[in-house]
Amino acid sequence: MSKQDKKPNVQDSYYAHGGSMRAYLRSLWIAHGRSTKGRVHVRDAIDVKRTMHIVGMCLLPALFFGMYNLGVQAQVAIVDGASQSTSWQLFLFNAIFGELTAESGFVSKFIYGASFYVPIYLVTLVVCLFWEVVFARVRRQELHEGFFVTALLFSLILPVSTPLWIIALGVTFGVIVAKEMFGGMGYNFLNPALAGYAFIYFGYPSEVAAISQFVAVDGYSGATTLGMAAASKKMIFADTSWYSVFSDANWWNSFLGFVPGSVGETSTLLLLLGGGILLLTRVADWRIVAGVMLGMIATTVIFNLVGSNKNALYAMPWTWHLVTGGFAIGMMFMATDPVTASYTRNAKYAYGAMIGFMTILIRCMNAKLPEGIMLAILFTNLWAPIFDYLVARANIKRRLKRHGIK
16 A cells, blocks of 8 residues: 555544544644645635634733733722632632732732632633533534633623632533534524523522622622613713713723723723734624624614613713623624624624614613623524525525516
């Protein structure tokens, strides 16, 4: 047998999956050797592995800043009179740095925030990996890297003080019910991270939605801007126009990320930069992002014109909606999920616009549930196939008419 004849067999043996745990884990990092080459319909070498790596890297700036901001917010609270948390997560931090004080520097604040976030991410990652391995062995398939992004997104949108057992329960629900029950990677019609978040949000509201969960200290309530606006009966945005916010220091703090919030949601600037790379590399589709922005702005303007004497969110300009809650991460990283979004070009505009519309509708109409974009994306996930169907039918009718076929 010639050397060329032997090579495919060697590769097949090396890249074969499903035979052992080592083979499953190896498939996460090593691509199959028999990739498509030559003049075929594939225009790019991009695959699931490369796509997931790009998404993960684009989230890293917001992730690292979020951990630092956790320390910053805790330091501000301690200066205001709160006590440093007595949580077990700070065992290593206390051993190295003592306590967080007004004089603590950059490294101390970063490690303080990391002490709370890293356990959340590790629990999410381990639970995701466990279920992926279970279903991969049952189906005798290789592991897909999608669980890395699912774990990362899920951990980034959680309040920092969420109990770890609730986190494990939520990600279990998201992976099994929203993904694996429908065939696994590429077959899910709901975003697994958002489905898991919605499950624990409604199942355990006191542990997940409480405003005291966003600052990692004891005896301090660090409400987000969105939470304060939803809870306030004062018209705090009555005299605020969309462009006047650019001279407001509070708006810039929200835009840069120096406010209480979940780790991955605070810095709108870094989320837009990371999402911009997704658009440039075409991992995400700009039509969906444009639809979300336009839908959000149009709906906000309508509520601004309608007005309300009891709900401050009616007067909130769209520039504030952009920098509050999870809007930025939802628009750039979750609405653009290629599996659960619409496929056809025109449908993507409608898909994005509905997310923007539903986000503002939920925020303004339900003050007890101000974080609207997560539920808006899940709701619109259900509409994605309908939008594609309508666009396909319109195309068929137009072509039949063009060729005179009845």
